[in-house]
Amino acid sequence: MSADTLATVKPAVELEGITKRFPGVVANHDIRITVQPGTVHAIVGENGAGKSTLMKILYGMQKPDEGTIKVNGVEVSFRTPSDAIGVGIGMVHQHFMLADNFTVLENIVLGAEPKKGGRLDTVGARRRITELAGTHGLRVDPDKLVEDLGVGDRQRVEILKVLYRGARILILDEPTAVLVPQEVEELFQNLRELRADGLTVIFISHKLDEVLDIADAITVIRRGTTVAEVDPSEVTARQLAELMVGSELPTPETRESTVTDTVALRAAHLTMEADGHHPLPKGTSITQYADKLRAEGKRLLLDDVSFEIHKGEILGIAGVEGNGQSELIEALMGIRPAHGRIDLDFHDISAWSTLKRREAGIGYIPEDRHRQGLLLEASLWENRVLGHQTRKPARRGIWVDRRASRADTERIVKDYDVRTPSVDTLALALSGGNQQKLIVGREMSGDPAFLIAAHPTRGVDVGAQAAIWDHLRDARAAGLAVLLISADLDELIGLSDSIRVIYRGRLVAALDPSDITPERLGGYMTGAIAGNEET
Amino acid sequence: MPAGLNRALLTVVGAVVAIILAIAICSVAIVIAGGRPLDALAAFFDFGETARAQANSVAAFLNRAVPLYIAGLAVAIGFRMNLFNIGVEGQYRIAAVCAAFVGSTFTAPAPIRITVIILVAAIVGGLYALIPAVMKVTRGVNEVIATIMLNYIAINLSTFLVRGPFAGERAEGQLTTTTPPLPASGMFPDLNFLFEGFGLLPPTRNGGLWGFLVVAAVLGIVIWFVLERTRFGFNVKASGLNSPAALASGVNPKTMVIAAMVLSGAVAGLIGLPEILGDRGAFNSNFTAGLGFLGIAVALLGRNKPGGIAIAALLFAFLDRGQGALQFADVPASVITIIQGAIVLLVVVANEMTNRFALRLEERRAAQQLGRHTPVEVTA
Amino acid sequence: MTRIGKYHVTLIGVAALILLMSLVRIVSGQEDITSSGTFAAALLLAVPIALAGLGGLWAERAGVVNIGLEGMMVLGTWFAGWAGYQWGAVAALVAGLLGGALGGLLHAIATVSFGVDHIISGVAINLLGPGVTRFLSEVLYQEGTSASDAGAGITSSPAISSPAPSISLPVLSDGPDLLGRLENTHWFLLSDLAGILRGLTHDVNVLVIVAVLMLPLTFFVLWHTAFGLRLRSAGENPWAAESLGVNVYLIKYAAVVISGAFAGLGGVFLVFVSTKYVEGQTQGRGFIGLAAMIFGNWRPGGLTAGASLFGYANGLQLRSTGAVTTFFLFGAVLLLAYLVLQVRRLISADRPAELAATSARQYTLMALAALGAVILFWLWLTVGQLPDEFVYITPHVLTLLVLLVASQRLRMPKADGVRYRRGEQH
Amino acid sequence: GNGGGTTADQEPAAGASSAAPGSALKVGLAFDVGGRGDKSFNDAAYAGLEKAKTELGAEIKELSPSADGSNRGDLLRQLADAGFNPIIGVGFAYAEDVKKAAEEYPEIQFAVVDSASNAPNVTGLLFAEEQGSYLAGVAAATKSESGHVGFVGGVESDLIKKFEAGFVAGVKSVKADAKIDIKYLSPDGDFTGFKAPDKGKVAAEKMYQDGADIVYHASGDSGLGVFQAAAAAQKKAIGVDSDQRQTVKETDLQSVIMTSMLKRVDVGVFEFIKAFQGGAKGGANVTYDLKVDGVGLSTTGGEIDDIKDKLDAARKDIVDGKITVPAKP
Numbered sequence A: 001m002s003a004d005t006l007a008t009v010k011p012a013v014e015l016e017g018i019t020k021r022f023p024g025v026v027a028n029h030d031i032r033i034t035v036q037p038g039t040v041h042a043i044v045g046e047n048g049a050g051k052s053t054l055m056k057i058l059y060g061m062q063k064p065d066e067g068t069i070k071v072n073g074v075e076v077s078f079r080t081p082s083d084a085i086g087v088g089i090g091m092v093h094q095h096f097m098l099a100d101n102f103t104v105l106e107n108i109v110l111g112a113e114p115k116k117g118g119r120l121d122t123v124g125a126r127r128r129i130t131e132l133a134g135t136h137g138l139r140v141d142p143d144k145l146v147e148d149l150g151v152g153d154r155q156r157v158e159i160l161k162v163l164y165r166g167a168r169i170l171i172l173d174e175p176t177a178v179l180v181p182q183e184v185e186e187l188f189q190n191l192r193e194l195r196a197d198g199l200t201v202i203f204i205s206h207k208l209d210e211v212l213d214i215a216d217a218i219t220v221i222r223r224g225t226t227v228a229e230v231d232p233s234e235v236t237a238r239q240l241a242e243l244m245v246g247s248e249l250p251t252p253e254t255r256e257s258t259v260t261d262t263v264a265l266r267a268a269h270l271t272m273e274a275d276g277h278h279p280l281p282k283g284t285s286i287t288q289y290a291d292k293l294r295a296e297g298k299r300l301l302l303d304d305v306s307f308e309i310h311k312g313e314i315l316g317i318a319g320v321e322g323n324g325q326s327e328l329i330e331a332l333m334g335i336r337p338a339h340g341r342i343d344l345d346f347h348d349i350s351a352w353s354t355l356k357r358r359e360a361g362i363g364y365i366p367e368d369r370h371r372q373g374l375l376l377e378a379s380l381w382e383n384r385v386l387g388h389q390t391r392k393p394a395r396r397g398i399w400v401d402r403r404a405s406r407a408d409t410e411r412i413v414k415d416y417d418v419r420t421p422s423v424d425t426l427a428l429a430l431s432g433g434n435q436q437k438l439i440v441g442r443e444m445s446g447d448p449a450f451l452i453a454a455h456p457t458r459g460v461d462v463g464a465q466a467a468i469w470d471h472l473r474d475a476r477a478a479g480l481a482v483l484l485i486s487a488d489l490d491e492l493i494g495l496s497d498s499i500r501v502i503y504r505g506r507l508v509a510a511l512d513p514s515d516i517t518p519e520r521l522g523g524y525m526t527g528a529i530a531g532n533e534e535t
Numbered sequence B: 001m002p003a004g005l006n007r008a009l010l011t012v013v014g015a016v017v018a019i020i021l022a023i024a025i026c027s028v029a030i031v032i033a034g035g036r037p038l039d040a041l042a043a044f045f046d047f048g049e050t051a052r053a054q055a056n057s058v059a060a061f062l063n064r065a066v067p068l069y070i071a072g073l074a075v076a077i078g079f080r081m082n083l084f085n086i087g088v089e090g091q092y093r094i095a096a097v098c099a100a101f102v103g104s105t106f107t108a109p110a111p112i113r114i115t116v117i118i119l120v121a122a123i124v125g126g127l128y129a130l131i132p133a134v135m136k137v138t139r140g141v142n143e144v145i146a147t148i149m150l151n152y153i154a155i156n157l158s159t160f161l162v163r164g165p166f167a168g169e170r171a172e173g174q175l176t177t178t179t180p181p182l183p184a185s186g187m188f189p190d191l192n193f194l195f196e197g198f199g200l201l202p203p204t205r206n207g208g209l210w211g212f213l214v215v216a217a218v219l220g221i222v223i224w225f226v227l228e229r230t231r232f233g234f235n236v237k238a239s240g241l242n243s244p245a246a247l248a249s250g251v252n253p254k255t256m257v258i259a260a261m262v263l264s265g266a267v268a269g270l271i272g273l274p275e276i277l278g279d280r281g282a283f284n285s286n287f288t289a290g291l292g293f294l295g296i297a298v299a300l301l302g303r304n305k306p307g308g309i310a311i312a313a314l315l316f317a318f319l320d321r322g323q324g325a326l327q328f329a330d331v332p333a334s335v336i337t338i339i340q341g342a343i344v345l346l347v348v349v350a351n352e353m354t355n356r357f358a359l360r361l362e363e364r365r366a367a368q369q370l371g372r373h374t375p376v377e378v379t380a
Numbered sequence C: 001m002t003r004i005g006k007y008h009v010t011l012i013g014v015a016a017l018i019l020l021m022s023l024v025r026i027v028s029g030q031e032d033i034t035s036s037g038t039f040a041a042a043l044l045l046a047v048p049i050a051l052a053g054l055g056g057l058w059a060e061r062a063g064v065v066n067i068g069l070e071g072m073m074v075l076g077t078w079f080a081g082w083a084g085y086q087w088g089a090v091a092a093l094v095a096g097l098l099g100g101a102l103g104g105l106l107h108a109i110a111t112v113s114f115g116v117d118h119i120i121s122g123v124a125i126n127l128l129g130p131g132v133t134r135f136l137s138e139v140l141y142q143e144g145t146s147a148s149d150a151g152a153g154i155t156s157s158p159a160i161s162s163p164a165p166s167i168s169l170p171v172l173s174d175g176p177d178l179l180g181r182l183e184n185t186h187w188f189l190l191s192d193l194a195g196i197l198r199g200l201t202h203d204v205n206v207l208v209i210v211a212v213l214m215l216p217l218t219f220f221v222l223w224h225t226a227f228g229l230r231l232r233s234a235g236e237n238p239w240a241a242e243s244l245g246v247n248v249y250l251i252k253y254a255a256v257v258i259s260g261a262f263a264g265l266g267g268v269f270l271v272f273v274s275t276k277y278v279e280g281q282t283q284g285r286g287f288i289g290l291a292a293m294i295f296g297n298w299r300p301g302g303l304t305a306g307a308s309l310f311g312y313a314n315g316l317q318l319r320s321t322g323a324v325t326t327f328f329l330f331g332a333v334l335l336l337a338y339l340v341l342q343v344r345r346l347i348s349a350d351r352p353a354e355l356a357a358t359s360a361r362q363y364t365l366m367a368l369a370a371l372g373a374v375i376l377f378w379l380w381l382t383v384g385q386l387p388d389e390f391v392y393i394t395p396h397v398l399t400l401l402v403l404l405v406a407s408q409r410l411r412m413p414k415a416d417g418v419r420y421r422r423g424e425q426h
Numbered sequence D: 001g002n003g004g005g006t007t008a009d010q011e012p013a014a015g016a017s018s019a020a021p022g023s024a025l026k027v028g029l030a031f032d033v034g035g036r037g038d039k040s041f042n043d044a045a046y047a048g049l050e051k052a053k054t055e056l057g058a059e060i061k062e063l064s065p066s067a068d069g070s071n072r073g074d075l076l077r078q079l080a081d082a083g084f085n086p087i088i089g090v091g092f093a094y095a096e097d098v099k100k101a102a103e104e105y106p107e108i109q110f111a112v113v114d115s116a117s118n119a120p121n122v123t124g125l126l127f128a129e130e131q132g133s134y135l136a137g138v139a140a141a142t143k144s145e146s147g148h149v150g151f152v153g154g155v156e157s158d159l160i161k162k163f164e165a166g167f168v169a170g171v172k173s174v175k176a177d178a179k180i181d182i183k184y185l186s187p188d189g190d191f192t193g194f195k196a197p198d199k200g201k202v203a204a205e206k207m208y209q210d211g212a213d214i215v216y217h218a219s220g221d222s223g224l225g226v227f228q229a230a231a232a233a234q235k236k237a238i239g240v241d242s243d244q245r246q247t248v249k250e251t252d253l254q255s256v257i258m259t260s261m262l263k264r265v266d267v268g269v270f271e272f273i274k275a276f277q278g279g280a281k282g283g284a285n286v287t288y289d290l291k292v293d294g295v296g297l298s299t300t301g302g303e304i305d306d307i308k309d310k311l312d313a314a315r316k317d318i319v320d321g322k323i324t325v326p327a328k329p
Ligand SMILES: Nc1ncnc2c1ncn2[C@@H]1O[C@H](COP(=O)(O)OP(=O)(O)OP(=O)(O)O)[C@@H](O)[C@H]1O
Pocket: A022, A023, A025, A026, A027, A045, A046, A047, A048, A049, A050, A051, A052, A053, A054, A094, A459, B374, C423
């Protein structure tokens, strides 16, 4: 740690000519970055530009093919993360790196365990964590299980993990992706404190206004190489974005409303208990039942949720992750039992299986494409069949119609601009954006009446994003009803005809996207603003 | 589909390398044992001097492959969707004892009787597999444990049946307990005419070349169609590759577990039939055991695909046939088990490596053909 | 619930169980239900299962499924026999451990380094274990060798040259043998307790003590040391562990090798009991151990319960065919207890809404329980002797029943059975 | 070969060579599961075979089946195809396979140990285990002080039940009110009961604790456990098949083996080969009973010398047909 005082003149991190090749891809090419100590240094670039790869190299998780790394002026060569930890580097990853079944304390001390006579010194560890949490304003309960924590708390645990190891250089890879504005502000407050304590922060985000807000210096990466080094006080978000992509930016804009009077989907009193599905007591209404459970202090994942979506309408659901969005989707898809009634085109579908619902015309763009959307080790045309096993063109009696499925996949590849050598390519060989376009194309096939689109452009670069938005708008114009769930508030505001906010399983507000700012929306989402705004 | 071809080629190369390695390992063992590896190798290919010996050896080899193949198929159906049916062992024993008994209780023309026997075997095997399936679906009981327990139960239950309710007449001085024997007309016709067709001596081995070989082959083709071409097979594959995605696509996991398990059990039920219908005509207390466990190895070796399983079953049967020949050559016959174990392990390792290599190749090919947004293309 | 709370619940449960056993013994007159002999046998039969289960626990806590325990156990028995006849019990112990560990190493190489599916590798090891040992016997124990003269054959090794010592608790279960005398009085509860204690403390092989100590030791190491934390992290989220500088490969290797060593130790124990290696003496205990571990929710305490259940049912079955029918009585009493609890809840229920909601299901359940109790009671009264085949499967049926009741509360390590590769995420 | 196969020096070439000149007698033998070197049943058969080699100048070949025993029939055929005649299957499990092989090779003489003959060219080599066991029962009952004895069977098969039946009859003949505990370790078809010394120990322990002072076992390797239990309880046990007081090498266990019920498979095998050489044809059963000393009691250790008269009397009654020992319990 004493190196820090000496190093005030020396850069905290110097990356020189870093090159990293993956099979078929050069992720980093001759990257040069200099990070001054005691600053927040932002790195921006579009999806797949190579930011995470670069950070993993700096953290010792991947070895560069070429180039040198200097930390505090000393050249280093890392074999494993422990080498990086050894020189005071810590990293918070793009995805949570937490063991759910462990306590906060166990997650934090893992790999740097304090010992006392052979035992794990939990007492000492708890003291240190509380201390650290106090000084940096990162409140967490060390003895809670991580699986019981919300995303904000998890993010704090991640930062504590890094601080616990005495890191002086922090790498934060998209730490704000899952946070709402208020939580982001809180995080930035923490970061400013850390900076004041002399720590160096390397910060990656796609949200450029955040970057401009917090960063002292910004490096732009495009196609794996550094293209610019800019001062945040001298650029606008728009200029920055154009540097990233090297072209003009699209924005989601609502055009004239296409909302019709016909209700496509009506959900009434959807209620889901946290501790398993129990049958409704005879003679009680769902509302009464929900009231009773609430009174008993039972947690409800969905709490008396009702809404309607008309043909040609996009209903946006805003909410911090973990407030019931996933459960709402699962209830609508029939994956998980819930109380309440769902009508699709005036048919009560609440007792129907997932299959029957899909056959009735519900499309589903899942929130996690790798988990719920794709068979990565199957070909594209087989992925086209997924979800349409019982419908044309995939079905022919008991058989899968391979020829028709292939042909229809060709159509999707063409119409949706899926960049792939052929429809026999395995899905895993495609980039995320192209995988997503395939899914969108698939779910739009067979004229769905109602589409659930969960984070349809998450992790997708700007070009693909614009294309997906266009497809959604076109389908809406053709009368499709869409339930849009997104963490990207600009997308949500830009695409939706109306917005509902979900908070702790309840729909707490109905908002008009035409006069709402992301900040206000964030207020509703975190419960900071209560009440309703009329559409 | 050059990608597919590449992959198949790689797989074959990997398997061959693995088998050569396994043979090398065993050669070392044989040398340590004071034997000569070449003698052992020669013994495996020594099918006997006389035409009669050769015909018998070929029949022994193919007959052994038949139950192994069916066992491999049974196991593979479950494994395709990550459902580990370790209970094939128990399923076939229960099915065999019931089928043998039912087959012997009534008189009917041979085709009907044989059909009934096959049906009973499949139904009993399927029902016995239904138990762990229902336990898994309704109570979340791990199928590995449930089927292991049910194996023990099945072994005892089949013993109880063959000793008690299903016991047949026994000759004076006969010590094996057995179900009543099928009449000669109840046996499955043999395939000895194949030998004659080639101008060879038919095997004198009792039962000759088992006709059930044809059933197994047909079964393999049917299962290939079911797994590769039908919607059910697609759902099995989807559930195996990514169960949450399958669920979201409308596949009911519970139905799938039950269907796959029952199908697996039904096929498992047939494992004992070649022996009953081709040779013994009954189930008795020293009926061949352990085929279910060997089936696991065969299925894994064959990558859970009917074609691969056929090759694996033939390989295992070929090695097993060497049991006597090796002893004639004074080589410890236990090298067979070692070779089998080593081949399974090495082939699987080779599979893993070639698979990974093939995927990487595919990714690279896709990236190259596209020249997509990736920063700089690697020129190969 | 805090740990103290769980601990208390366990104690109460054990006490209730002993009470129940005592009752059933008095009612049925089957002294073997709680006799010291039964418990000694149960211990003897439970230890190898528990050791195999521990092997499974170590591997699976580190995320590697080990279905190859059986093969590793076989290796353990053979090497223990081979070293034991030449150099005595200590050598047998070491060699058996190493033999099992060797199997573990093979499994680790396949699964950790080459990413082979864990079940596949395990199956291969189960093939290899018996094959290799048979081969070694054929080579080393063939006629004319000195081993053969010492009593070896293809299917067995010579007896180990110095058997492992056994010890008893002085005064209480040996010498004056106070517990033994108390047991023979056949008093209610007291004699039962004495029988149980004596069975567990009289003439106990040192390896039993070692094995029993391994359970708390495992708990301590896995849950209270840095190494244990890292090991479990490899089973819960290896990528998180990797990102914190934990060498996940090394940890997994260590865990699987230790796992094999435990299986080997189980083999050594079998050899100590029979004083020699006998081909086929593991009798599927590797699988049963795995079952006991899953039964025990991947925890040493639960595993102990699972192994004990197996050992007890098996021991009782071997000692007394008649006593097994009292399991019907056990079952009837348990169902009755459940009924009484349910009725009490119904009577004291002051939430009519809840009652209405669940009543239909509950009444069916209660009716079924009542019916079951009656049937079991009737079976106990009428069935004098079960066919042996049904007696042999008692432990397996009991395991299935318990799993049916308790399975939904089980939680396995999250990344158990997952192929982990460094630098590759999920 | 380095002695692993006894025919190595005579038959250097691999595979089935044609008839070696000078040796007209080529005897093939197929073991039961477990195979050569099991120090028990299979080895006893081998001893007879080896005796035929030295005394009759036979060329011999012996094969062990695979672990699951699925290839018993194939081994017989391989021997037949290689020109061996006669061919012997060891163990009742061979009954069916020998019968079928005999049909296929009518020119070859077969024998099957422990199973009745069922074809013109098959000789059934049977052993009157029940008679030997009867003597064991007499010895046990006479020597027992408590009037309480036990029997541990390995697998509940009909073969082992013959042992039980004879033993029980023998005991009852001496003490009609004697208590006899009977326990089997595994059911028929599950042969693990022959390989479970620990289970044998538990079962015997219980008998000794309940007051039995002599336990007779017919449980293969599991008998080791019975002897251990006897040693721990300082009581006696009766061995089976071979003279276990000699084959068991542990001195502390030797002393508990009061006697062993001998089953002279070696005699049966040798006599069969000798008869074959003399031109005998099959189609009949040869029962090796007390009369021809095919079964009997061992006397090593001299523990039953004091009741020799009683045993001889029982033996005589059986030989004379005054007593018929039941073969089923
Ligand atoms: N392990 C890997 N193997 C092969 N290619 C990889 C690997 N990791 C990353 N890549 C490729 O390297 C490129 C850079 O990826 P990286 O994850 O660094 O991008 P990123 O800038 O962090 O993107 P995002 O904003 O989506 O997080 C991508 O094209 C990706 O396909």
